[in-house]
Amino acid sequence: GNSQLLQTVLHHLKIVAPTETSVLILGESGTGKEKIAELIHQFSGRNAKPMVKINCAALPATLIESVLFGHERGAFTGATEKRIGKFEQADKGTIFLDEIGEMPLELQVKLLRVLQEKEIERIGASSTIKIDVRIIAATNRNLEKEVAEGRFRMDLYYRLRVFPLVLPALKNRREDIHLLAYHFMEIYNRKAGRSIKTIAPKVMDAFMKYDWPGNIRELEHTLETAVLLNEGHTINHVILPGMTEPKTDNNKVKTIEENEREHIINVLELCNGRIFGKGGAAEMLGMNVSTLNSRIKKLGIDKTRS
Structure with missing residues (x-):
C-alpha cells in the first residue's frame, strides 16, 4: 500500500x-x-x-x-x-x-x-x-x-x-483499495485458472465508497468470490452490503439491519452455512465467531436454511 x-x-x-x-x-x-x-x-x-x-x-x-x-x-x-x-x-x-x-x-x-x-x-x-x-x-x-x-x-x-x-482500518487508507483489489484479483485468478483483466469502474467505485468493517480480509474474500462468479475478463458484479435492491415491494427504504441481515444470509449461502474455520462465514465477514453468532441470533437468521 x-x-x-x-x-x-x-x-x-x-x-x-x-x-x-x-x-x-x-x-x-x-x-x-x-x-x-x-x-x-x-x-x-x-x-x-x-x-x-x-x-x-x-x-x-x-x-x-x-x-x-x-x-x-x-x-x-x-x-x-x-x-x-x-x-x-x-x-x-x-x-x-x-x-x-x-x-x-x-x-x-x-x-x-x-x-x-x-x-x-x-x-x-x-x-x-x-x-x-x-x-x-x-x-x-x-x-x-x-x-x-x-x-x-x-x-x-x-x-x-x-x-x-x-x-x-482499511476505511482510513482508501488510497490503497485499488492496489489491494487488483493484487487479490491476480492471486485468485491464478488459483482459479481465470483470466480476468480488469475491475469495472462501477465496482471499484463501490469499493471506494464502502467502509470495509472486515478490512483487508473482507476485501480479499470479496475478490475471491468475484473472481469465481464473474464471467469473461471483467469483474462487473460483487456482493457488498448496500448493493442489493434498496427498495421493498411497498417502496419503503430498507433499514441498516435489513441490509445487514440480507448480506449475512448471502454469505452463509456462499459458505453452505459454515461459520467456523477457513473459508467460513465469520472469516469472510471479518468477524469473530461469537460476534457473528450474536448478530445471527439478533437478526433472526435461521442457520439451518443456509
Missing part, C-alpha cells in the same frame, strides 16, 4: 524488527496483524529459527496452558505422553500470541512470569526450562479498557506494550 498511515507502520516495523523488543500489534479484525508479525520475524535476527503462532481465542481455556507450556506424561487425565509446548518449540525464534486479549486472567499470571524469568514449567514437571523467545502479541481489543475493567493485567499489558504498532 502507498498510504501515509501504512508507510508509517512499515517504517516503525523496520526500526523494531532487528531488535529483541517485544511488539504489541493493535488493530481491527482483518487489518493484517498476522502479516505484520511475519514481517517482523522475517527482518529479525531470528528469521532462521521457527516462528510459532498461537490464536489465544481458538484454544479452550482448559487446554491453553498445556498448549503453551507443555505437560509431562501423567500430568492429568488423558496425558498419555509428554507434550512439548509452543514456547519450547519457539526457542531461539519468535512466538506470536494472536488475540492476546482473549487469554484467561489465571493464565496471564503465568505468561507474565515467563516474560520476567525467561523460563517455563511444563504441567506436572518438577523443574523449569530456560527459553529464549521473542514475543509478538496482537489484539483487536482496547487493552487499556480491558485493564480498567479488570479483564487484563496491567503489569502484563506494559510488558507486552513495549513497542506498539497500530494498524489502520
Whole structure:
C-alpha cells in the first residue's frame, strides 16, 4: 500500500524488527496483524529459527496452558505422553500470541512470569526450562479498557506494550483499495485458472465508497468470490452490503439491519452455512465467531436454511 498511515507502520516495523523488543500489534479484525508479525520475524535476527503462532481465542481455556507450556506424561487425565509446548518449540525464534486479549486472567499470571524469568514449567514437571523467545502479541481489543475493567493485567499489558504498532482500518487508507483489489484479483485468478483483466469502474467505485468493517480480509474474500462468479475478463458484479435492491415491494427504504441481515444470509449461502474455520462465514465477514453468532441470533437468521 502507498498510504501515509501504512508507510508509517512499515517504517516503525523496520526500526523494531532487528531488535529483541517485544511488539504489541493493535488493530481491527482483518487489518493484517498476522502479516505484520511475519514481517517482523522475517527482518529479525531470528528469521532462521521457527516462528510459532498461537490464536489465544481458538484454544479452550482448559487446554491453553498445556498448549503453551507443555505437560509431562501423567500430568492429568488423558496425558498419555509428554507434550512439548509452543514456547519450547519457539526457542531461539519468535512466538506470536494472536488475540492476546482473549487469554484467561489465571493464565496471564503465568505468561507474565515467563516474560520476567525467561523460563517455563511444563504441567506436572518438577523443574523449569530456560527459553529464549521473542514475543509478538496482537489484539483487536482496547487493552487499556480491558485493564480498567479488570479483564487484563496491567503489569502484563506494559510488558507486552513495549513497542506498539497500530494498524489502520482499511476505511482510513482508501488510497490503497485499488492496489489491494487488483493484487487479490491476480492471486485468485491464478488459483482459479481465470483470466480476468480488469475491475469495472462501477465496482471499484463501490469499493471506494464502502467502509470495509472486515478490512483487508473482507476485501480479499470479496475478490475471491468475484473472481469465481464473474464471467469473461471483467469483474462487473460483487456482493457488498448496500448493493442489493434498496427498495421493498411497498417502496419503503430498507433499514441498516435489513441490509445487514440480507448480506449475512448471502454469505452463509456462499459458505453452505459454515461459520467456523477457513473459508467460513465469520472469516469472510471479518468477524469473530461469537460476534457473528450474536448478530445471527439478533437478526433472526435461521442457520439451518443456509
